Amino acid sequence: MTHTIHIPTAKPASPPSTATTTEHHALPCAATLWAALQHSALIGVQRLPLPPALCLTPAQCAQYASTFNLSDPRTNDPSPDPSSAIAWALQAALCVNAQHPSEQLLRASAVAGVCEHAGWQPDPNLHSNVSIPEPAPPLQPARSVAHTLIPMLRHVLRNGPSLLQAYTLVTLHQHGRDWPPALLAQALDAGRQDTGLRALLLPVLGDRGRWLAQFNPAWRYACGVQSDANDAQIWEEGSITQRVAWLHSQRQRDPAQARMQLQTALAQLPAKERLPLVQALHVGLTNEDEPLLEQLLCDRSKEVRLHAAKLLSCLPDSAHSQRMCAWVRALLQHEQHDGAKAQWTIQAPEEADPAWQHHGVCMQPETHFKGGPRAWWLQELLAFTPLSFWHDTLGLEPEALVRWARHSDWKAPLLEGWLQALQTQHDTRWIAAVHMMPSNWRTEQVYRTLHEQLSSAQRQTLWLQRLHACSDGAAPLIRVLEPLLRNWPAGQLLSPALSQAVFARLMRTLSHCNDADADADVNADVNADAVPLHNATPRAIGPRAYSDWSGHQATGILLHSACTLADTEFEPFIAFLQQPGPEPSQSQSATPLPWQERNVASQIDHIVGLRRALHVALSTSTSTSSNH
Amino acid sequence: MLRVFATEAEVLALSPDAASSKAAKGLQSIRKWPSSGCDDQAVWGECQGSGSTPYQTQVDLSGPTFKCSCPSRKFPCKHGLALLLLRAQGLIAEGAPQPAWVTQWLNQRQEKAQKKAAQAAQAATPVAPQTGQEEKSTASASAVAAQRRVAKRWDNTESGLQELALWMQDMVTHGLATVGSDSATHQRWNTMKARMIDAQAPGMAARVEQAWQCVDSGPQWQNAVLRQLGHWQLVIDAVRRREQLAPEVLADVQAALGWPLDKATVIAQSSAQVDTWFVIGQRLIEREGRLLERHVWLQGNETGHTAWLLDYTQGGRGFDSAWLVGQGYRGALHFYRGASPVRAVAVDMQWCTAQMPCQAPAFMTPEPCGVAPCLHDLQQRIARNPLGMTQPFWCPDTHLLSASGGQWCMAWPDQGSHSAHTARVPVTIDDADAWQLLALGGGIPLTLFGAWEQGRWHILSAWTRTPPASPTTPQTLQLVWSHEAVLP
Secondary structure (H helix, E strand, O other): OOOOOOOOOOOOOOOOHHHHHHHOOOOOOHHHHHHHHHHHHHHHHOOOOOOOOHHHHHHHHHHHHHHHOOHHHOOOOOOOHEEEEHHHHHHHHHHHHOHHHHHHHHHHHHHHHHHHHHOOOOOOOOOOOOOOOOOOOOOHHHHHHOOHHHHHHHHHHHHHOHHHHHHHHHHHHHHHOOOOHHHHHHHHHHHHHHHHHHHHHHHHHHHOOOOOOOHHHHHHHOOOOOOOHHHHHHHOOOOHHHHHHHHHHHHHHHHHHHHHHHHHHHOOOOHHHHHHHHHHOOOOOOOOHHEEEEEHOOOOOHHHHHHHHHHHHOOOOHHHHHHHHHHHHHHEEEEOOOOOOEEEEOOOOOOOOOHHHHHHHOOOOOOOOOHHHHHHHHHHHHHHHHHHHHHHHHHOHHHHHHHHHHHHOOHHHHHHHHHHHHHHHOHHHHHHHHHOOOOOOHHHHHHHHHHHOOOHHHHHHHHHHHHHOOOOOOHHHHHHHHHHHOOOOOOOOOOOHHHHHHHHHHHHHHHHEEEEEHHHHHHHOOOOOOOOOOOHHHOOOOHHHHHOOOHHHHHHHHHHHHHHHOHHHHHHHHHHOOOOOOOOOOOOOOOOOOHHHHHHHHOOOOOOHHHHHHHHHHHHHHOOOOOO | OOOOOOHHHHOOOOOOHHHHHHHHHHHHHHOOOOEEOOOOOOOEEOOOOOOOOOOEEEEEEOOOOEEEOOOOOOOOOHHHHHHHHHHOOOOEOOOOOHHHHHHHHHHHHHHHHHHHHHHHHHHHOOOOOOOHHHHHHHHHHHHHHHHHHHHHHHHHHHHHHHHHHHHHHHHHOOOHHHHHOOOOHHHHHHHHHHHHHOOOOOOHHHHHHHHHHOOOOOHHHHHHHHHHHHHHHHHHHHHHHHHOOOHHHHHHHHHHHOOOOHHHHHHHHHHOOEEEEEEEEEEEEEEOOEEEEEEEEEEEEEOOEEEEEEEEHHHHHHHOOOOOOOHHHHHHHEEEEOOOOOOOEEEEEEEEEOOOOOOHHHHOOOHHHHHHHHHHHHHHHHOOOOOOOOEEEEEEEEEEEOOHHHOEEEEEEEEOOOOEEEEEEEEEOOOHHHHHHHHHHOOOOOEEEEEEEEEEEEEEEEEEEEOOOOOOOOOOOEEEEEEEOOOO
């Protein structure tokens, strides 16, 4: 029998002196009795009767009672050895007049159960391998947020929208505050699903968040990201994310040293880890990296080979780039027809050159590729050709190149090839050109990548230009604001000048959009932002203008604007959105203004509530905390 | 300004259901309230609903008591909750005079309360001496009738328990190994559960259900079932011997059977214990038939007693009082009669505005405390009332730990020592709660409080202890985390 039920003491500790009274009792120990009862109940009293040791006569029971003087437990203190007291109680229960052994068994189990419950002690063998971790560093009041913010932070984390999440996290980070511990678990869970959120979350997790993350394997991404470990430890023992981050920073400090470190480690690394580490060479890439990249063109992993080729195409002087340029040059013709200006034309390759493969070109079209093999080869060659080749050879700026491509028979592979090249080459001169290309997920992705390379001043100039060039009316404005807000760095407010311009355009469009006279006024001072906008009301809006601002995209722009306008424009904008709409007249249907529909209005309310609350909570104590 | 209902959690504790909470949050915009105001006594506002006239919503903060002109059958309605939520965010301006409709209602309430108090005072005064012979005889006649009803109830219960006794004897005669979790067996258990209801012993019906949950629940489940059967045997034997039991033991047996006891009887039976009661834990349990059970644990600062409030609400109606863990309430408790009184009813509890720390129970005062006195307190409670299902339990200087397989355990402090923890004890806690506790505690030793139920410990709150200024003064506790008793 393997039952090892442990019936501990009913009293916390028995005085040592009473231990001597145990010598003359002949009862089996309590644990054995309980185990016997359990076994009997399991098999059935019918088949496995209670052991004889349990079955005493009433006279024997009385004898035990007198031995231990237990007839009245309430007056008997200190008690004798508890174990024998339990045994006695069990025996006594068995001796109560019973009609059937099963009743005896149940009665004894009742006693044993209560004793077991009352005398509960921890099981020393359970979870004995779980150790107590080192405590986290104490919370720093200067990095904490006010308690009153917690319900709002919980709401935004749970319900979004993601742009408000981003705004919140970035604002906390800018003010040197950490995400509150009470909501860390939810935040770590959310960051697990959403990598965009994760990147913003990591800087505000604080010591407490990194400490907590170590206990849940699902939160490993947040462990030790800002750890105090030294360089060697991170490089030798860190997670792949940490090593990539470390290599990034090492490339910024000392590119050659970083390259050597990677080169030494490469042989031992699995392909899954080689790829992100090789990608990190993009930081501080120079011609000195060429030998390593050339070597990587023969890597075992296809992805690594491909990426090495792409990096080589970022180095126009590399042998790889020269070969690519030569192949592409052979496809170009500069012809003059009937005295007109000479025209460049391009023809896709007639046949594939097996040498291309070594340079990263994929010889077989992908299954979903819409076009023949020739288009595919052209696109692939372009993807690995330095973009400077086009400027130098054709003497055209990126926009002119796109226009040139539009007249070519090979328009689609040309544009696609350049987009692929841009994904690695990050040439921001192409940003306007990308904007001209037909909009699809790839152009948007490349646009975003290039946009991220811009300095904040360049970014502002770009969008101010776009805004000024934009014609009046809701639809053109939406077409400009949509990419602006989508590509604006997550969680950051618009720069003051841009914010003013966006606000002015929004107010003008929202408050006058169906008024022909107003349109005329606006046209008169397109560049004058000093229109008295603060007393603008939505009364002038007619039903047609509603439709421009309803729908997911347009209301999304209003919400996004509410999140990203700078503080000076934020309040008047909200005041405008929140003022009551026009009274429904007979000619108009009773539909509310698009931004006053239930869903949109409640989201605006949340944005307002959170922005104001963050503003109050973070500005009142900035004097005492350090600003980052 | 009174700090009552100053946080979202406090307000939502009053909500009848999750839908109401959500609806109330949806009204949490000041734009939807063309007029609103508040003072120390009440909060009021007009909310634009779907109709032409706005709803007039008002909350008397002393209760809180809600009144709203909306047609909702929920109580409190979303408007009342939204009003309190707005107030909690500081979005309702103070200082405006009460509109007439608010003043009128408050006055009506006050008058009613005074009338009720007068009636109660009248009822409490001893029967006037000139009472006629006639009335005395009707009084004794009703007492006889009541006695007869009680006797009938006991007979009914006893005959039901007799069947239960035979049924479980049958089980152990043939062996628990033959009990399976098949539908035929389940049917038999359900029949027995229904039989217990017929026998006016709903407490036993709940125990039958609890034991059924053990069937086939894991390795050695038969031992768990045997423990339950033994427990039933204890009740059955106690009912047979009811004539010989001391009144407080009999009260425990009645409680185990689930005899109803109205609040007035409890108040009449026991004296009031006036104290500053700190809420140390709270828990909501959903029962069958949209029944919501709330457990509130209180710790008295002066008496040092621990009390357990148990109340129910049905069909989406909210609780008529809200409790906030860590907060002190001044008022009287009346304990239910029993060998180890712990269940109580609260009378006239008022939010403590004065800053006052929660004191640890007296047995935790010696320093270093260790777990021994806490375990001793638990043992005493169980020994005095083995039929009690829920016991309060404190554990000082412990750590919550994540064990393998998604389980949670705590480090059991060695006797009389702060730092040594040799054993690990499994605890019952939601994952979300456990992570929040860990995040807020940051790995420092904490004093945990929870409800001990047959060896399972439901963690309800976590505290840090501040050592006493002198050996005679009690330790004070600072709340770190508490289980939030709101519906999912």
